[in-house]
Amino acid sequence: MRVRFLGTSSAVPTDSRGLPAILVKTVGDSILLDCGEGTQRQMIRARESLMKVDKVVVTHLHGDHFFGLMPMIQSLGILRKGSDLMVIGPRALMDIIRGIEEKTGSKPQFRVEFREIEVYRSFRLGRFILEFFPVDHAGFETYGVKIREPDRPGRFDPVRADELGIPPVLRGILQRGFSVKLPDGRVVRPQDVMGPPRRGSILVYSSDTRPTESVIRAAREADVLIHEATYLHELRDRAVSTGHSTAFEAGQVAEAAGVRRLILTHFSARYREEDLVKFEEEASQAYGGEVIAARDFLVVDI
Numbered sequence: 041m042r043v044r045f046l047g048t049s050s051a052v053p054t055d056s057r058g059l060p061a062i063l064v065k066t067v068g069d070s071i072l073l074d075c076g077e078g079t080q081r082q083m084i085r086a087r088e089s090l091m092k093v094d095k096v097v098v099t100h101l102h103g104d105h106f107f108g109l110m111p112m113i114q115s116l117g118i119l120r121k122g123s124d125l126m127v128i129g130p131r132a133l134m135d136i137i138r139g140i141e142e143k144t145g146s147k148p149q150f151r152v153e154f155r156e157i158e159v160y161r162s163f164r165l166g167r168f169i170l171e172f173f174p175v176d177h178a179g180f181e182t183y184g185v186k187i188r189e190p191d192r193p194g195r196f197d198p199v200r201a202d203e204l205g206i207p208p209v210l211r212g213i214l215q216r217g218f219s220v221k222l223p224d225g226r227v228v229r230p231q232d233v234m235g236p237p238r239r240g241s242i243l244v245y246s247s248d249t250r251p252t253e254s255v256i257r258a259a260r261e262a263d264v265l266i267h268e269a270t271y272l273h274e275l276r277d278r279a280v281s282t283g284h285s286t287a288f289e290a291g292q293v294a295e296a297a298g299v300r301r302l303i304l305t306h307f308s309a310r311y312r313e314e315d316l317v318k319f320e321e322e323a324s325q326a327y328g329g330e331v332i333a334a335r336d337f338l339v340v341d342i
Contacts, residue, residue, distance in 0.1 A: 041066050041189055041241040041342040043264070043303075045334040046082040050270045050284075050306045051104050056313050057336050058082045059104045060306060062266065064243060066189055069167040071095040073185065073245050079108035080115055086337050091121055095165060098129035099247035100182035106133065110140050117148030124151040126165065130181050131156045157183050169240075173258050175249035178283025184247050186258045189240030193217065193230075201233045241342040244299070248306065250280070251289045259297035263342045267293055268306035269319050269333075275308075287319040287333075291326030302327055305334045 042065045047058030059076025063083070072079070072093055083090050090112070098106045106129070113125065127133065134154040141147040162171045169188040176182075196215050206228060210220040219229045244262040246255045248270075259265040270284035279286050285293075287304060294302040304319050311319075316333040323331045332340070 041187075041243060043243065043266075043340045043342065044086060044088065045305060045336060045338045045340075046079055046086060046088075047076050048305045048307060048334045048336055048338075049104075050268075050308050052309050053078065054309050054312075057307065057309075059108070061108065062245065062305075063088060064168075064187060066167050066241075069095075071097065071165070071168055071187070073097050074099055074105045074247070075108040075112060076104050077107040077111075080112045082336070090115065091119060093125070094123055095126045095168075096128070097170075097185055098127065098133055099185065099245075100177065100180060101130055101132060101136075102180070102248070105247070110137065113137075113148055113152060114146055116150065117146070121148070121150045124153050126153050126155065128155045128157060128165075128170075130183075159183070171258070173254045175247055175254060176252040176283065177248045177250070178281075180283065182247055182249065184249065184255055184258060185245050186262070187243045187245070189242075191237045191240050194235030194237055197233050197235065204228055204232065206233065243342060246293075248284060250283055251285055251293050255293055256297045259294070259299045262297070262299050264301045264303060264340065265294050265297065265299040266303045266305060266334075269304040269323065270306050270308050272311075272315075272318055273322055287322040288326050291323035291331065294323070294329065294331075295327040299329065301330045301332070303332045303334050303340065307333075 044063045046061040049057035053059050058078050060074040061076050061079040062073040064071050157172045159172050171186045172183045175184045213220050214230050217230050221227050242262045243264050244259040245266045267290040269287040269290045271279045271286050273286040273288040276286050319333040320331045
């Protein structure tokens with residue numbers, strides 16, 4: 041799984057940070073988490089194909105998280121996108137999309153399929169398994185999402201294959217999960233030469249939230265937790281009143297979950313790029329693992 045941060049600012053963009061958008065990719069598939077204003081330009085700058093976007097998650101209906109969606113849909117129509125677009129979000133989002141299409145006459149030729157977020161229900165979407173959970177954003181309907189890749193086959197054991205006398209031409213069939221029959225009549229099963237299945241990578245994205253138990257539960261088995269850190273702890277009172285978190289609080293959540301790696305994002309525009317090291321330092325006071333304050337266009341492999 042590869043994660044590319046397209047926008048890491050909160051509420052308004054800065055000269056170096058766009059509005060929230062994260063592109064998550066795996067072999068042959070991708071999904072866009074939030075779509076703030078200017079996301080399609082950020083994708084062009086990152087040399088990511090806009091035409092390959094066919095799944096978008098909108099975590100809540102504050103403008104900095106979805107105002108880039110309709111311009112993206114319009115651009116995909118102009119570029120003659122040939123496949124459907126799946127949009128997942130709060131129920132009211134579809135009314136917004138349909139209303140804009142009706143008022144502007146800009147309905148695309150491809151189908152925009154909408155799926156309402158359902159909490160704590162896992163479902164397969166392409167090569168991803170998604171599960172949504174509610175978070176605490178000052179009473180505003182807001183969700184986090186856990187993204188999991190399917191488990192992968194175990195590692196092939198060439199030494200064991202040699203011991204069993206399996207010809208090279210048959211080994212790929214075993215690696216794809218099928219039994220083979222050898223010339224002497226013996227049947228070799230995949231489990232005879234393959235290790236145990238390898239767990240798929242797991243990513244948890246909290247969206248805008250106060251520290252909350254739902255994020256901790258979702259992140260307990262995650263490889264990476266992406267958690268908002270709008271403010272440094274000196275502005276905790278403002279974080280509380282606006283339904284956001286500080287870097288220190290994000291560190292506390294990651295420590296409670298025992299997550300392997302913490303990535304901070306959604307920084308207030310009051311902070312400059314040179315301030316982001318303070319976010320890493322502050323989160324590290326509460327969390328013993330690796331902390332990264334995301335910059336626009338950062339790429340993280342899981």
